[in-house]
Amino acid sequence: MHFQLAWRNIWRNPRRTAVILIAVVIGVWSMVFLGALMVGVSDQMVRNSIATLTGSLQIHSPGYRADPVIDHSMDHPEEVISVLKKTLPVGAEWASRVRVHAVASNARHSSGVTLVGIDPAREAAVSFIGGAVDEGRYLDAEDPYGILVGRALLENYETRSGHKLVLMSEDAAGEIASRAFRIVGVYTAELAATEKQFVFVTKAAAQEMLGMGDAVSEIAVLLPNPTAGDDSAAALQSALPEQYAVHTWRELLPLVEAYLEINRKSVAIWYFVVFIAMGFGIVNTMLMAVYERIREFGLLKALGMKPGWIIRGVVTESLLLLMMGILAGNFLALSTVLIVARTGIDLSVFAAGAEFAGMPRVIYPVLKTEHVTAANLVVLVLGLIVSLYPAFKAARFTPVEALAHT
């Protein structure tokens, strides 16, 4: 009865209802869809960063992060690995690496790079490099002189597969060690900066070149759920001896974490701003609806209707309006997300700009339940709160003045 009244009241002026519904629908649509785009960007950033050698968490010698040099490597990785086997959840992968600054040069060019010595089989399960080689081949375990370089680096050095590249770095004794490698494969990465920075050789080759025995610089772990690292990190830290430091990707990538934070805040601000814009319309429309019916409210009151019922009636009308707007808005947003997710939004025209801002080249929207719920709750709860104003106005008309109103 109550709902029926409210429902009929809404459609007494269909055009007005339609107009305010459109405002709510556009608002909800933009909240959900643009929110999904922003989540998509940050999700991809996190996934890229985790795949670009970071992993879910890493284990180092405590001094390594502040000063990533060969002196701060771990001499006995096997003791860490035995702990990993016991502590990590099923499905977790790990890989140990040598990782040092080096200078790469050929006859044409030389520049600073990061030399990464990997265990080819294990590394493929942890980071991007396993699936990123698109010319030549990936490294073999027995590959003492093979090297993988990025596409952008290859172009800078004006070289190609099969040619030589000389790496120089400081060895364990503090002397300059150098070794000539042959390019066996070329990889492509999301960011050109990655392609220019990392060159990959086998772990054994790096250890031999740098005279570091069995020592490694870091061990990276990829968990079954890559972004969750806190629990495993705590468990590992307590199981490992003190001379090892465990860090999650959030600690390893403070910039990505800061970006996520900004992204979260902007989504929240966007929700709020859109709502305010909508709020004005909701209040105004409900006020109109109420003032039009002053006589009616007066009559109802004269017949003995309590003010509380009138408030309930008006709020129910706005609840119905909001619900319709939210339903339609979500439906539209969902369809848009599904359509856009198929191809993504291609930023290739601005490739250099996307790279500069650390954004992926193609953006895919991602719907997260908590974001969608938040958007809908904002609209619904705040919408009901602002419609209390017209509702109280309606409840306050006295029968006499209302009936005198023309």
Next chain:
Amino acid sequence: MSIHFKMAWRNIWRNRRRSLLTMLAIAFACALLVFMLSFQFGSYEAMLNSAIKIHTGYFQIQAEGYQDKNDIRSVVPNPEKVARILDNIPQVSAYTFRASAFSLASSEERTYGVAVSGIDPNKEAAVSSIKRLIREGEYLSEGDSDEALVGALLAKNLRVGIGDAITLLGQGRDGSVAATVVTVKGIFSSGLDDFDRNAVHIPLKYFQEVFFMRGAVHTVVGLTPSLWDLPKVVDAAEARLAGLNTDRPLAVLDWKELMPGLAQAIMIDLISALIFYMLLILVVAFSILNTFLMAIFERTREFGVLMAMGTTKERLTRLLMTESMIMTVLGIAGGILLGGLVTLYFQKHGISMGDSSELFRQFGISGRIYPRFTPLSAAIGPSLVLVITFLVALYPAFKVRKLRPVEALSYV
């Protein structure tokens, strides 16, 4: 005041609350847009300024292809001739010469790959902010030879301080080995991590000796008084450089070509922001459309009377448009005023970026962002609002023409 305007004005205030709410909605949108755009412009400017002032300059003259490859052999062979050309272009406010090469820098303990630049101490100080960025020790002076300025992060990585020696080992212009030992004279910190981790500056003359440059440089870096003068300078320099006889043609690159990433990142940010703003304005427009539409719903009888008395349809349309536009203009004015005041407040005090300042530092913004209130940032948002509300107001204003006096009079 025409009778027409007076009627519209009074009509607006017949329902004070509704009109005020409508104007508030418009004012809110305008104030928000003015502030947001000023905020964006302020941060772009900060990013640009730090990149331009620290290193890049507004424009550079280089041998064609140097920008992509940084090949030590792609040189500007006769900098004096380029200097003479630039001296004759009035809009060039300052310029300097640089030469650079990739080298290994070793201290007693560590070795890193670095970008060594030869700079002219006096001219450089007029173009870049490097002199003001010195945190320890001193800037280079004219007579210096084997002395160097080192980025703060590099100094930390190499574990060197003022007075310590660094060995530089690289390749000269002719392909031979270039090696020297320099003393750290100053340590600079720009806030751009990449730069502070990679850069070693030595005097240009000394660089030219060590790297066998035979008097050549790699880049001529220039400034203009403002960005608006840049196209003229680029055109003038290009035209006159064509007259020079060099092995490789020389190219004039503006900051957008020197830092395509930054230029495009600004583009992406601006475009995506405009999409957000358009959606916001659309929501506002539909929110206020109802106010405008009320004319049809509520005042049907009134229009019927007016029409019966002989008021033309054109006049009714004009009346309704005037009402809508008065509200819009008042709202916009209020919005610009409010947005302007808020912006000016923060322009003075800055907005702290809190935990995220580390992120912004990578883009050359340190600590606080200062919005920048400009005619452009004050105009873009409100004009968008004006256009869209105008379009929205057209609907009821033309709807009214369909009224028939007789039916309208009988409407209750």
